[in-house]
Amino acid sequence: MAERMPPVDVVVVGVGWTGSIIGKELAAAGLKVVALERGRDRQTVPDFQAPAMHDELKYSVQYGLMQDVARETVTFRNHAGETALPYRRIGSFLPGTGVGGAGVHWSGAVYRYTESDFKLRSHYTDRYGPDIFAADLTVQDWPLTYAELEPSYDRFERLCGIGGQAGNIGGKLQPGGNPFEAPRSRDFPNPPMTMPYASALFGKAAAELGYHPFPQPSANMSAPYVNSEGLQLHPCEYCGFCSNFGCEHFAKASPQACILPVALKNPNFSLRTDAYVLRITKTPDGRRATGVIYADGQGREIEQPADLVFLCAFPFNNTRLLLLSGIGAPYDPASGTGVVGRNFAYQTTSSVSLFFDDSVNVNPFMGAGALAVTIDDFNGDNFDHTGLGFVGGGYIQIQVVGGAPIKYHPAPAGTPRWGADFMRAIAGHYNHHASIGTSGSSMAHRGAYLDLDPTYKDAWGQPLLRMTFDFHDNDIRMSRFITDKGVEIGKQMGPRLVEPNYRTKPYSVVPYQTSHVVGGTAIGADPRTSVTNRYGQSWDVPNLFIAGASLFPQNTGYNPTLTVGAMTYWTVDAVKAQYLKAPGPLVTP
């Protein structure tokens, strides 16, 4: 029998960006909020402080801030004909855990979606005809527009202190910015970061070729900044220990730096760590959530009753909790029916390695997570797709995150992996190498989905989530196309050697690619193809809301966090303005 806690108004599952925003906002609105985090508490001071944070082994290799996959992981297979096996070691994606979630160890690259990203199917259909989509692509429009989300984008940018060069303010193109940017109501709160050498060389070459380079919008502070919650952020030190690390300087936006201190000051808000949510409880008819059951640090089952439940975990965990709780119809790939676990997508990345002469000193160890010059000329539908054989696109950039050498010791293809020639090669190339990266879209398709694994269990005895995924040929063609554009720019930069690393099938969980997994609880206008309505409200259980990238019906080439944050403000505003006044479904299908 679970021990029963006193009922509260709101229970939040997961305390990363989305849970912190929802918790803070609803506590400020006068509701009693309990926020449950499965991991431990951690704060900038003392947990992310120098010099201990400058430790590549602990954080980038041994994944000191990531989910402990010994206790809970996912299982994986490329297609439904295989037996899924556990993701035993962390590899291609890095699930976060603990207070702040992946918002602690993220990089801080923040892009707004384009207007057409929100109406992917109808936009391409209108411009190119319906046949541009392969028959098994299950991509769908978002049930809201860019214009509707714009104020929430702006709000999250002010929370995070984003530095960037505006490309389009109110429809007026701005010099030096991204000309493909959707219109923003005002400029970024901070100027762009100082660009490193390799990124500057990339920008120069791209401009020479007629493309439109711009500084990547960044949540690494370019200047001292007091954010929209009155919290002080400090300028980035370009320390090179950013992605995979917590920021010692209060210089990378994180829930801890940007919003949690405000929530924690409010007596309406309480944070419980080591609270591993097992399932959502429901009324006997299944039409209402009554709270959650979690296992505490001592392994006791605790019931937390609440009037409103918010799922604010990683896409895997939001989807898994719905499946474990029997909420929503699980997706069945054979019939194409059901919705929970449908529209799971990844991101299609590639790179181009550039080896320069010894006279070009790149200093790869000076960097920051989101420090990059980017072009968007081949992202989304910013270019004519006629005859190309794919939908979607991606950005191309040089981003200099840091050059810690366990993982970064480049050598040209054909160099032996060990021995004297290897030792000479890594010594000779380390400071004279740069890498162009592409980040491309990932289209939801019929054979890519999440469900519960029939065999493997977590440390609490519950089924693991099973991930069935391979890249669709559409995305492989897209990635080839944009990687070749990267090769063109790379050659223009004048290196000795240009080596493309194309993305190929099958998808493998071994090499790191990106942690941007999306979908599983897709947002939509039709309950037959989505889990939530346009506000992230469950179609089946109206007092259950879902936040985060699990809502995305497919993935763009952009980093998801800005859209995740904007969607969270969009949801919490709808709850405050509409739901609390008249609890019930906010959309009638």
Next chain:
Amino acid sequence: MIKRDQDHPLTPRRSVEEQAAEVARWSALSRRAVLVAAANVGAAMAVPFPLTPQSARAQAQASFAFFSPDEAALVNAIVARLLPSVDGKPGGTEAGVSTYIDRLLAGPFGRGAMVYLEGPFAKGTESQGYQDRFTLAEIYRLGLKSLAESVAQTNGGQRFGSLSPEAQDGVLRDLEGGKIDLQPLFGALLFETLYAHALEGFFSDPQYGGNRDMVGWKHVGFPGSYAAYADWIGQHGVRFPLAPISIADHRGHEGAMGVPHAHGPAKP
């Protein structure tokens, strides 16, 4: 240009002479740095890193927490071929890679931390990644024993360490290609594990037992733990001239929010 301020709280704890020698060491890699160093600190040419028989003996006699003496000798001999000393610069042996691996295996990662080791076990596809049931410690204990036996069997009872360097490389190539049967381990598991750990031991912070005197970082030119380049990031193409520092080299100062805090090179 290098300007150094010994009183600056960010200045690493080294004498001017030590700094000069370190800066000159960079000169082996860059003519520009020679000129910069000569102009600024008047450094003499660098002495090559001392690679003495004594240090090799000390390494062999080091005490190990996990490895048996035979295992340690075999790992040392393999590491010396994977990451050899070249051009007078220290390699994996001198860096203490085997000490790093020994400590790793004696700790939680040796016993399976951060790896899902629940069954059932199946071979799986390449895309599905690691599917064996072994902890890192087991991979070494089982694999090194099988390897030693295999080498002895095919080389008239000789140990790996007493084979010629060419013969050692031949064994390692076979190991890498999964051509040596290391039952119960599959294929190249031992090789890939050892290879990954050799790089970790060469390049991780010295606090973990490898990368002694930061020789791995000096090998490629990674300056380690400074972690403050706001004044350098816009200096395009200028080689960072300072020798590396490790986590233990930091001297604290009051940083943001009044927190004791440490790092940072001098300004350019």
